[in-house]
Amino acid sequence: MEESLVHLLKIVFILNSLSFLGAEDLVLTDIIRDIETQHLAKTSYAKTRMQIKKKSWSRDMVLSMYGEGRDKFLARIEAPIKDRGLTSLKINQEMWNYMPNIDRTIKVPSSLMGDSWMGSHFTNDDLIKSNRIEELYSLKKTQSQTDLFVIEAIPKEDSAVVWGKILYHIKLPQKVAVKVEYFDEDHILVRKMSLENFREIEGRHIPMLMRISPIENPEESTTVIYEDLKLNLPLDTHMFSVQALRRRKN
Amino acid sequence: MLWNLAFRNLTRNRRRTGLTLLAMSMACSLLMFTLSLNDGNLWSLILSATDQYQGHFRIQSELRESDPDLNHTISDSLPEVFKSPAVDYSPRLRGMFLMSSGTDQDMRSLPVEILGIDPDREQKITSLNQNLMAGKPLGKTQSGAILLGKELANKLRAEIGTEIIVMGQGAQGAIASGLFTVQGIFSSGDQMRDTRLSLIHLDDLQGLIGLPKQIHEWVGKTSDPLNIDPLVQNIRFMTPQFSVISWRDDMPQLATVVDHWFIVQIIVIVIFYSAVILIAANTMSMAILERNKELSILRALGLKRRFVLKLLLTEGFLLGIGAALFGAAIGGGLVAYFYLYPLDLTPWFGEINWGGLALRPAIRAWPQINTLMSPLILICALGVAATILPALNILHKRLYQALGER
Numbered sequence: 001m002e003e004s005l006v007h008l009l010k011i012v013f014i015l016n017s018l019s020f021l022g023a024e025d026l027v028l029t030d031i032i033r034d035i036e037t038q039h040l041a042k043t044s045y046a047k048t049r050m051q052i053k054k055k056s057w058s059r060d061m062v063l064s065m066y067g068e069g070r071d072k073f074l075a076r077i078e079a080p081i082k083d084r085g086l087t088s089l090k091i092n093q094e095m096w097n098y099m100p101n102i103d104r105t106i107k108v109p110s111s112l113m114g115d116s117w118m119g120s121h122f123t124n125d126d127l128i129k130s131n132r133i134e135e136l137y138s139l140k141k142t143q144s145q146t147d148l149f150v151i152e153a154i155p156k157e158d159s160a161v162v163w164g165k166i167l168y169h170i171k172l173p174q175k176v177a178v179k180v181e182y183f184d185e186d187h188i189l190v191r192k193m194s195l196e197n198f199r200e201i202e203g204r205h206i207p208m209l210m211r212i213s214p215i216e217n218p219e220e221s222t223t224v225i226y227e228d229l230k231l232n233l234p235l236d237t238h239m240f241s242v243q244a245l246r247r248r249k250n
Numbered sequence: 251m252l253w254n255l256a257f258r259n260l261t262r263n264r265r266r267t268g269l270t271l272l273a274m275s276m277a278c279s280l281l282m283f284t285l286s287l288n289d290g291n292l293w294s295l296i297l298s299a300t301d302q303y304q305g306h307f308r309i310q311s312e313l314r315e316s317d318p319d320l321n322h323t324i325s326d327s328l329p330e331v332f333k334s335p336a337v338d339y340s341p342r343l344r345g346m347f348l349m350s351s352g353t354d355q356d357m358r359s360l361p362v363e364i365l366g367i368d369p370d371r372e373q374k375i376t377s378l379n380q381n382l383m384a385g386k387p388l389g390k391t392q393s394g395a396i397l398l399g400k401e402l403a404n405k406l407r408a409e410i411g412t413e414i415i416v417m418g419q420g421a422q423g424a425i426a427s428g429l430f431t432v433q434g435i436f437s438s439g440d441q442m443r444d445t446r447l448s449l450i451h452l453d454d455l456q457g458l459i460g461l462p463k464q465i466h467e468w469v470g471k472t473s474d475p476l477n478i479d480p481l482v483q484n485i486r487f488m489t490p491q492f493s494v495i496s497w498r499d500d501m502p503q504l505a506t507v508v509d510h511w512f513i514v515q516i517i518v519i520v521i522f523y524s525a526v527i528l529i530a531a532n533t534m535s536m537a538i539l540e541r542n543k544e545l546s547i548l549r550a551l552g553l554k555r556r557f558v559l560k561l562l563l564t565e566g567f568l569l570g571i572g573a574a575l576f577g578a579a580i581g582g583g584l585v586a587y588f589y590l591y592p593l594d595l596t597p598w599f600g601e602i603n604w605g606g607l608a609l610r611p612a613i614r615a616w617p618q619i620n621t622l623m624s625p626l627i628l629i630c631a632l633g634v635a636a637t638i639l640p641a642l643n644i645l646h647k648r649l650y651q652a653l654g655e656r
Contacts, residue, residue: 052423056321059423083425097348097417099427104415106350106427107357115361119423242354 028139028151031170035177036133038206040067041231047078051223052120059119072240075127077118087245088117088127095124098245105242114162121191121212121222125162136161147172163190174198174205189215202231252557256564266537271572273533277526278577278629279584285621286585288518290592290614292511296475298610299504300497302439305340305375305469307482307496314466315493320345321421323464324492326452331488336473337481340371341465343455345426347418349448351406358406364396364416364448366455366465375471378438378449385410385434392453395433399444403435410434414448421460428458439601439610476508526625527632530573534566534636542644546652555645562641563634570633574626582622588615 039046044067052059062079073090077083085100088108095108113125137153144150153166164185171178180193191214195207206229213221238244260267300306309332314322326341343366350359369379369388379387383400396414398406408414412432420426430450438444456462472481475497482496498505548558592614602609644652 054423055317056319057422077425086425086427099415099417099425102415102427102429104427104429105354105357106348106415106417107359108348109359109361112348112361116419118425119419 028141029134031175032134032137032139032151032153032168033132034175034204035168035170035180037070038176038204039065039226039229040070040073041202043068043231043233043235043237045228045230045233045235046226047228049225049227050120051221051225053219053221053223054119055217055220061118066235066239068235068237068240070132072237073127074240086118088124089240089242089245090127091240096242096245103246105245121214121220122224123162126212133166137166142167148178176205176207191215201229204231252560252564253568256561256568259561259565260568266540267569270533270537270569271576274530274569274573274629274633275576275580277529278573278625279579279581281522281526281625281628282577282581282622283584283615284522285519285625286581286615286617287588287613288515289616289618289621290588292508292515293616294592294612294614295504295511295609296497296508298439298612299501300471300475301376302381303376303378303443304497304500306472306475306478307470307485307494308342308467309470309485309489309492309494310467312491312493315495320419320459320461323461323466324468326456326463326465328468329489332468332470332485338371338374338471339468340375340470341368341452342366342372342467342469343452343459343461343465344467345418345455345459347416347426349402349406350415350417351408351412360402360405360446362402362416362446362448364418364450364455364458366450366452368452372469375469378436381436381438382434383437385432387434388449388451392451392457393433394428394430394454395450396430397434397436397449398432399447400435400437401441401445402448403432405445408432408435416458420458424460426458426460428454430454441601441603523628526628527636530629530632531636531639534569534633535640538562538637538640538644542647542652545644546647546649549645550649550653558645559641562637566633566635566637567630568633570630573633574629577629578622578626581625585615585617585622588613589617 044065046063046065048063048065050061050063052061060080061077061083064076064078066074066076071090071092074087076085076087085098087098087100089096089098093110095113096105097108098105108124114123116122117124117127133153136156136159138156140152140154142150142152149170149172151168151170153163153168155161155164163182165183165187167181167183168177169179169181170176176195176198178195180195181189182191182193184190191212193210193212195210197208198205199208200206206226208226208229209223211221211223309324311322311324313319323343328339328341332339345364345366347362347364348359349362349364350357352358365378367379367388370390372379379397382397385397388395388397398408398414403409406412406414410432414430414432415427416430417425417427436444436449438447450458452465456464472478478496478498482494485492485494545558545562549555592612595611595613599611602611
């Protein structure tokens with residue numbers, strides 16, 4: 001009788017532990033999903049200014065960005081005038097660029113998702129968030145302080161991903177990332193992104209400034225400043241199609 | 251009288267003289283041809299490595315050596331200091347682009363390098379614009395035409411006339427995009443290169459990227475690529491603001507092979523010269539020993555040994571001259587033919603990929619003064635030298651012994 005009771009207690013303890021671990025995983029997954037989709041909603045619109053600073057040149061762009069959920073996204077260059085109308089469209093895992101000067105669309109192969117977007121330090125993948133970090137990476141809480149903790153994301157086996165490790169520095173109690181560090185497959189820090197100027201929009205704490213800089217060239221950076229952000233607004237959902245890119249030429 | 255007598259002696263037994271002359275001239279021509287083929291193999295190696303794409307050396311901004319930034323350019327007007335009658339130059343501009351063909355429903359896109367060339371000047375340096383499998387080379391002026399590597403064309407499923415869309419980074423961070431029409435499909439001899447390289451006119455690429463009058467490098471070709479180091483050192487000394495990279499720097503494995511080749515060549519030369527000396531000496535020796543009785547009769551008639559020796563040496567010299575002339579005609583003809591029309595073995599053996607290079611096997615002769623002249627001098631000298639020993643052998647015999655021999 002006593003032996004059976006001990007067994008029962010052991011089983012309860014194990015189940016309890018498992019449910020606790022599962023709950024934490026679930027929480028981390030939610031946090032990362034919220035961070036990766038912080039500027040997205042059922043529908044979204046943003047006007048942003050992108051400042052690119054490279055060793056030999058610098059450049060400012062104004063972008064209009066539209067989103068429908070997580071699978072459809074469109075970024076259109078409004079300025080400078082020379083590049084006005086140049087548009088990137090993402091539908092599910094595919095991406096196209098539309099060039100108004102030649103009135104043609106070019107498809108971005110999946111192998112180039114890790115490449116620079118329009119010369120910035122953001123990759124195509126950063127822009128369209130095609131990689132679902134919370135699904136492709138294993139998440140683990142590594143450091144914890146009273147108002148800050150770090151989530152480590154390591155790619156799951158067989159995941160075809162760009163980064164070998166990502167560290168999210170999460171600020172409490174808002175559970176927002178203030179810094180994200182990206183490592184290559186050898187776990188060497190390659191670039192870091194800082195997120196600032198948080199504003200509460202529709203109950204979310206959203207960074208209005210993101211700055212990304214490569215570790216190899218610290219004097220270089222790309223800063224994205226959100227000048228306007230609207231969530232869950234009525235949008236013409238037909239705009240998210242390759243054919244519609246040409247119709248929106250001007 | 252000595253020369254007349256020697257000449258008459260040679261024409262007296264035409265069969266013997268003809269056979270001796272034939273053996274010596276064949277030895278001379280084969281030596282000339284073999285040495286030129288040996289040099290041709292070395293040159294084939296260098297030419298197939300440099301003439302298809304690389305050139306013999308390239309000059310670029312010093313900044314570009316450490317950072318291949320698109321904006322690290324130099325002017326497209328050739329500095330006076332580089333100009334030399336022994337060196338040709340061609341300007342090149344490079345850009346990385348996303349290239350696409352097909353329709354919205356069936357679009358194929360690939361990352362590629364577009365090389366902007368001046369077709370007129372490039373053809374003096376490499377055969378890039380000539381090695382076409384289909385279509386036409388780039389013309390003298392900008393035209394919106396593009397040449398694709400054969401593997402790239404396969405992957406894009408592009409043919410002559412296909413519309414090609416390109417998009418990439420322009421100067422100062424601008425976005426460059428353009429439309430081109432496939433005018434030709436080339437094979438540069440390197441499958442990897444043919445998968446990612448395309449060619450357009452320099453003016454077209456300067457306009458596309460937004461770098462008018464700017465290039466990334468001058469590619470040079472010299473008449474003596476084997477001796478490239480002094481030229482490169484000289485340019486480096488005169489223009490320290492430029493970075494100069496020779497084919498030896500770009501292809502260190504090939505440079506090592508070339509350095510070892512000279513050692514192998516010395517061994518080959520020693521073997522071939524020895525064989526020729528033996529053939530010629532044996533032929534001359536037999537021709538003289540055959541005349542044992544005749545020469546002894548001359549001595550019996552009162553001719554002095556010294557005169558007979560002089561006569562034989564003169565005959566040997568005349569034979570050597572004749573063999574050199576025939577040998578030069580046959581050997582020189584073969585060398586000239588295989589220099590002008592090298593036999594490309596690629597259809598049978600394919601390209602040989604080695605150390606990142608695609609080499610095209612070929613039988614090619616390469617004429618050089620030393621490989622052409624040394625067999626001629628050798629055969630003339632041999633005509634005299636190979637006479638001495640058998641002549642002395644006969645002349646030192648006692649007359650009754652020599653006349654008594656059967």
